[in-house]
Amino acid sequence: MSTDLCMADVSYLGDDDSEFFRTVHTRSLNTLNSRYMLPVDRDEVKRSELHHRLLQFVFGGKNYIGPVKQALQFGQQRRILDLGTGGGFWAINMADDFPRAEVIGVDLAPIQPRTVPPNCTFELCDLDQRNIPYPDNHFDFIHARSIHTGIHDYPRFLEEIARVLRPGGLILLVEPSLIPIVDGKPATEYANGTELRDTTVPERLTDLLATNEAFEKVVVQDGNIPVGFWPSDQNLLTVGQLQWMDYELFLPALKPFFLCSGLPEAKAERIISDAQRDLYYPSLPLSAQLHIVYASKCL
Template sequence: MLRQPVPPTGEELTYVGDDDSEFFRHVHGRSLNTLNTSYLLPSDRDEVKRSEYHHRMLKFVFGGQNYVGPVREALQFGQQRRVLDLGTGGGLWAIEMADEFPRAEVIGIDLAPIQPRDVPPNCTFELCDLDQRSIPYPDGYFDLIHARSMFMGIHNYPRFLREVSRLLRPGGLVILIEPDLTPTIDPSSPAVSSQPDASGWFTFWETYHTCLRRQRIDPTVPQRMADLLVSTGMFENIVRREGNIPVGSWPREPVALTVGQLQWMDYELLLPALRPFFLTVGLPETTVRSLVADAQHDLYHPSVNLSCRINIVHASKRL
């Protein structure tokens, strides 16, 4: 049975009781985690909703599945199978994997307790800061590790991949999925002679790149994940996939249309969600207001067919 997170009726998530000050802090009008104060995306109702849109969009991209690569083979190894979801967010991926593989122990870890309480018996959620030297599990403990849309919280991605390798058993599988932060225009857009303009959209993402670098986050990680896996010397059977994701309702093919609409809803929530990030790294309020408003204008009234790229890599730990 698919279990969806059902936030309470109040403005904030209250899975931890009335006093949640240990887990959440308020920054520029949004709730953020307290475990890693350098991670500046919210941990609140809208972010859980955005996580759900992103999850549903990728399931359409993967043909109704939660994964790519030899997942079933990885989970046929031994008697006790273990799955780790890094940066689980709202927890939907971990919950659905626990339902699909009831003999596997599925653990989702995140910076904030924003996951639902009603979960399968083989699924648990734990708090953990992934941007640290050691993730607190034994060597070779997991058969499958999944990390999706979370590189913005990792300052040293090569070190993170070495830690992933330590946690995997020999032959275990890692799946990395990250959206490219450089937007694109689909070739089906109107001809250049019609003078399409999406300057607000592109300026927003260029500014995001610049601010990530200020925070010592490498915005080119999504495009380089396969090469970074190779450089560890710990993985083999590395497979890299990428593709264009439409943004909005311009595709005509039904599945692509659904993907585009879900990605549009994801972005609609992401634009204002980045306001605390921009303000915290030092951009003036007026600049941030204009950045968000101009990007929203291009999202709501597109003169071009917007798209983005998704980067997917899976690999096995060397035997």
């Protein structure tokens, strides 16, 4: 199968990267995929870091769950791929944890640090409209999290992952549930003709992997993540605080998406302010469901 290399060999270290950004309703967005409407600015990098720290608590101080070390023990050249790397925090930590492995993070915009471990690189590609730009059977471990809102055809995305993952290699998918209720209706009903991503992907991760014949040994570890300051357990309290700060940045980040979807500005602002009120003054303890699945590629 041909790999469309798109922009995966672009090096932007020290270069003027302004061509990869555009301003939409006062927020900085990427230029590679005009349909992906979440920002790629400083606040989004901060949110990416908060989400990374949260998952480290969820994973007991690690950056992953599952038999990652076993997947990386074969072969002289170990390769790790982070799809939708965001601020690059996971890829950098994995490069530190596995200094003998080559770690590549792929994203729509160059928002990652310029100074990284020597075995870590970042590359640009629109994973929604292009093939994953690497050869067949190339990686030992592939990680993707919080990426489903940027993927139009998730089953095809999994097929691409299966193609570039070596037999016996490991895939780890982490997707938070994201089906907001707006004015008593799912947010997808406010699309006004705009094509939206499938927000049910997190709940269907297990089925999507199970129906792909390339994968086996599918393991599910879903859980509820507290939102806010209500847990009495200190570890859960920290997780809740991190998730609360994540949402505080996420809610205003939705404004470009709402406005470009056809919502009047007043209504978009009301939706966001109502959600912020629920976040700041919750009448009941809030939580969010996190869907975590890992599996091996069949030998």
